[in-house]
Amino acid sequence: xxxxxxxxxxxxxxxxxxxxxxxxxxxxxxxxxxxxxxxxxxxxxxxxxxxxxxxxxxxxxxxxxxxxxxxxxxxxxxxxxxxxxxxxxxxxxxxxxxxxxxxxxxxxxxxxxxxxxx
Amino acid sequence: xxxxxxxxxxxxxxxxxxxxxxxxxxxxxxxxxxxxxxxxxxxxxxxxxxxxxxxxxxxxxxxxxxxxxxxxxxxxxxxxxxxxxxxxxxxxxxxxxxxxxxxxxxxxxxxxxx
Numbered sequence: 001x002x003x004x005x006x007x008x009x010x011x012x013x014x015x016x017x018x019x020x021x022x023x024x025x026x027x028x029x030x031x032x033x034x035x036x037x038x039x040x041x042x043x044x045x046x047x048x049x050x051x052x053x054x055x056x057x058x059x060x061x062x063x064x065x066x067x068x069x070x071x072x073x074x075x076x077x078x079x080x081x082x083x084x085x086x087x088x089x090x091x092x093x094x095x096x097x098x099x100x101x102x103x104x105x106x107x108x109x110x111x112x113x114x115x116x117x118x
Numbered sequence: 119x120x121x122x123x124x125x126x127x128x129x130x131x132x133x134x135x136x137x138x139x140x141x142x143x144x145x146x147x148x149x150x151x152x153x154x155x156x157x158x159x160x161x162x163x164x165x166x167x168x169x170x171x172x173x174x175x176x177x178x179x180x181x182x183x184x185x186x187x188x189x190x191x192x193x194x195x196x197x198x199x200x201x202x203x204x205x206x207x208x209x210x211x212x213x214x215x216x217x218x219x220x221x222x223x224x225x226x227x228x229x230x231x232x
Contacts, residue, residue, distance in 0.1 A: 042208055109164075
């Protein structure tokens with residue numbers, strides 16, 4: 001069973017360009033989460049999605065950032081007009097449907113996309 | 119609201135010595151607690167979890183953690199450190215009704231000396 005897949009693993013963008021980060025959840029998982037890790041810091045929650053729905057976007061910056069999880073295909077985190085402060089590692093995680101309260105909260109992480117803005 | 123405090127951003131132990139990484143949490147609802155390990159330039163791997171069953175939880179690679187409600191703690195231990203345990207360790211909490219977002223501590227970097 002393949003794990004959570006993210007691509008690209010490394011992404012370099014110039015200031016003002018757009019960055020698109022992709023995440024394919026584990027097979028059978030219908031919940032996707034995005035986290036950001038700044039250098040020397042822990043992970044900060046950004047957004048939680050189910051298929052075609054944003055459930056919780058309380059951690060998303062109000063401007064330039066958006067996320068989607070379409071019916072078909074991977075989840076996409078999109079950053080428009082990137083700035084140097086967006087340089088970070090972006091991690092995607094997925095979790096299974098709600099079969100049991102404990103299991104539903106387990107999140108499995110992908111290898112991350114390291115975004116560098118020059 | 120939930121929060122996690124990891125005491126000690128860096129911990130150094132000798133190979134074969136006891137590993138103790140501290141985690142205290144704050145939660146207004148019964149928490150689910152997790153420990154993750156991150157190796158350099160990699161994603162996070164789930165070590166173990168507490169989900170209101172047994173308070174002593176065993177995980178992978180010989181790690182275990184004990185949930186102590188009275189102390190609001192979930193410390194991670196391993197009886198004998200191995201060189202391969204050198205990594206960053208994160209404690210995380212969730213459980214807010216309707217929110218699944220994990221709240222992470224700032225991490226503890228474990229060094230293992232030969």
